[in-house]
Amino acid sequence: xxxxxxxxxxxxxxxxxxxxxxxxxxxxxxxxxxxxxxxxxxxxxxxxxxxxxxxxxxxxxxxxxxxxxxxxxxxxxxxxxxxxxxxxxxxxxxxxxxxxxxxxxxxxxxxxxxxxxxxxxxxxxxxxxxxxxxxxxxxxxxxxxxxxxxxxxxxxxxxxxxxxxxxxxxxxxxxxxxxxxxxxxxxxxx
Amino acid sequence: xxxxxxxxxxxxxxxxxxxxxxxxxxxxxxxxxxxxxxxxxxxxxxxxxxxxxxxxxxxxxxxxxxxxxxxxxxxxxxxxxxxxxxxxxxxxx
Numbered sequence: 001x002x003x004x005x006x007x008x009x010x011x012x013x014x015x016x017x018x019x020x021x022x023x024x025x026x027x028x029x030x031x032x033x034x035x036x037x038x039x040x041x042x043x044x045x046x047x048x049x050x051x052x053x054x055x056x057x058x059x060x061x062x063x064x065x066x067x068x069x070x071x072x073x074x075x076x077x078x079x080x081x082x083x084x085x086x087x088x089x090x091x092x093x094x095x096x097x098x099x100x101x102x103x104x105x106x107x108x109x110x111x112x113x114x115x116x117x118x119x120x121x122x123x124x125x126x127x128x129x130x131x132x133x134x135x136x137x138x139x140x141x142x143x144x145x146x147x148x149x150x151x152x153x154x155x156x157x158x159x160x161x162x163x164x165x166x167x168x169x170x171x172x173x174x175x176x177x178x179x180x181x182x183x184x185x186x187x188x189x190x
Numbered sequence: 191x192x193x194x195x196x197x198x199x200x201x202x203x204x205x206x207x208x209x210x211x212x213x214x215x216x217x218x219x220x221x222x223x224x225x226x227x228x229x230x231x232x233x234x235x236x237x238x239x240x241x242x243x244x245x246x247x248x249x250x251x252x253x254x255x256x257x258x259x260x261x262x263x264x265x266x267x268x269x270x271x272x273x274x275x276x277x278x279x280x281x282x283x
Contacts, residue, residue: 010276010280011273011276011277011280013273013276014269014272014273014276015269015273018264018269018272019263019264022262022263022264023259023260023261023262023263024259026255026259026262027252027255027256027259027260030255030259032262036264036268039264039272040272040275043272043275043276044275044276044279047276047279047280097202098201098202102199102200103199103200103201103202103203104199104200104201105201105233110233111233111236111237111240112236113236114240116240116243116244117239117243127247128247128250128251131244131247131248131251132251135248135251146248146252147252149213150249150252151252151256155214156213156214171206171209171210174209174210174213175205175206175209178205178209178241178244179205181244182237182240182241182244185244
């Protein structure tokens with residue numbers, strides 16, 4: 001079967017794709033100004049590459065791929081400070097959660113029941129509000145990883161190479177973030 | 191202390207495995223280690239449950255954000271100017 005070769009129509013780009021690309025960005029970055037900038041940058045970057053379009057994918061898929069790279073650039077910038085943290089330092093930061101010699105929970109950080117298994121709708125809303133506040137305290141790196149993983153189904157290897165962290169460091173950061181998130185919920189919910 | 195014993199008695203390792211499992215499949219060895227640890231550690235059992243619920247709630251929040259985002263449109267002025275810039279770029283080529 002011969003698939004029809006796709007073509008580009010820049011005169012119609014904004015009308016056909018701008019809203020889609022805008023909401024695609026917003027759902028991944030949640031910043032309206034930044035989203036606008038990225039949509040604009042995407043079209044302008046696409047213009048430069050028009051002659052390299054091979055027609056193998058649809059116009060929208062092609063534009064979205066350009067945008068995706070720009071979003072990852074933003075993630076990388078946001079989390080670049082973290083790449084410099086050595087594993088040792090991140091490990092050290094976990095000291096307050098676990099005893100150094102045994103790896104048991106420290107008394108101060110032992111998990112307590114939160115009663116969140118089946119919350120009434122109203123209480124669930126309250127909890128979700130606290131969750132959002134606690135999430136804001138997490139490193140940007142964690143948000144980037146979570147988004148790439150769960151919205152774009154990226155592999156760990158891909159995320160690590162794009163954000164330029166080692167695998168070991170990646171897991172330490174993920175572990176630390178979740179421990180902090182759960183501790184924040186425990187502190188503010190009970 | 192051998193490796194398995196170290197994990198069995200180590201909540202730090204066990205919670206790391208709990209987090210790993212939410213992102214990728216554990217190796218056979220890892221999943222055995224975690225299962226053995228959880229069988230004997232009520233605190234990590236609790237952590238495990240809470241961690242999964244929090245994970246689901248965060249997913250839900252992301253999903254809600256995505257839904258909201260899909261209803262937001264760019265304002266017409268911005269779009270008009272944007273298309274004009276594209277036309278400009280086309281003429282320069």
